[in-house]
């Protein structure tokens with residue numbers, strides 16, 4: 490059965506299976522959770538279940554199921570932002586609605602998956618709202634978003650919300666190994682990717698573990714670096730937006746580790762446990778209050794980068810903000826000079 494292929498989401502799958510078998514199926518679902526944790530796979534399995542030729546829970550082998558899995562079933566419509574865009578616009582939703590009021594072409598039910606419901610602009614969301622209020626009898630809707638609060642309350646209130654958990658490290662490791670990644674690397678990627686298979690595979694593709702080894706020096710000595718060194722780093726790391734987003738992701742990982750350690754969590758919870766001694770020193774020097782502020786600054790910078798600000802300037806600002814904390818930072822330097 491198709492649902493058996495979904496790993497680490499037992500609770501969500503159980504709820505769906507029960508609803509399918511009882512025949513009491515909500516018209517509209519909102520699947521929430523981090524990207525790459527199984528939301529889309531589950532949405533496809535649910536859509537396939539509606540039209541499966543053999544059973545209430547998609548068998549996975551009939552023609553209808555196979556077409557659903559490969560996203561080529563005529564009664565399956567998936568809407569997401571167009572290539573290179575970050576927004577779902579009203580025209581896309583209008584097309585979806587027109588289709589939703591037509592009879593299914595091959596099966597008994599049409600399924601409409603909005604992959605990125607939080608990316609609908611307000612016009613698009615409002616247009617969809619009317620259809621969700623009075624859904625056509627043969628249409629089902631599955632909205633996918635990181636969390637409930639990221640979509641308009643008027644939309645989420647019309648959905649049955651189903652929460653997906655970040656994948657556990659062991660599930661991630663097994664899934665990454667099944668992709669042909671060796672055990673040691675799978676374990677490292679699983680610890681870095683925070684419950685998202687999509688992120689784990691992306692890190693693998695972009696060689697993030699190697700990248701981390703390469704940037705370890707600059708990252709671990711950031712708080713001792715002088716202004717000219719920081720400007721150099723900002724220049725290197727701010728070459729382009731993709732590069733800057735990647736490095737800020739590494740930074741966030743790095744400081745999250747230090748924070749976790751400063752709060753007394755065991756070594757197993759660290760991503761970069763091979764750098765334990767350095768992490769410990771920094772945890773002692775920075776303290777958890779500063780670390781929270783550092784992580785906030787990194788998050789702000791990432792948001793700015795996503796919003797098309799000047800890349801090098803954003804990196805400059807971030808690095809100089811981070812420098813305020815730690816050894817060469819104002820606070821600590823002053824107190825040390827006082828002795």
Ligand SMILES: [Zn+2]
Pocket residue numbers: 540541542543544547548549550551552553554555
């Ligand atoms: Zn089937």
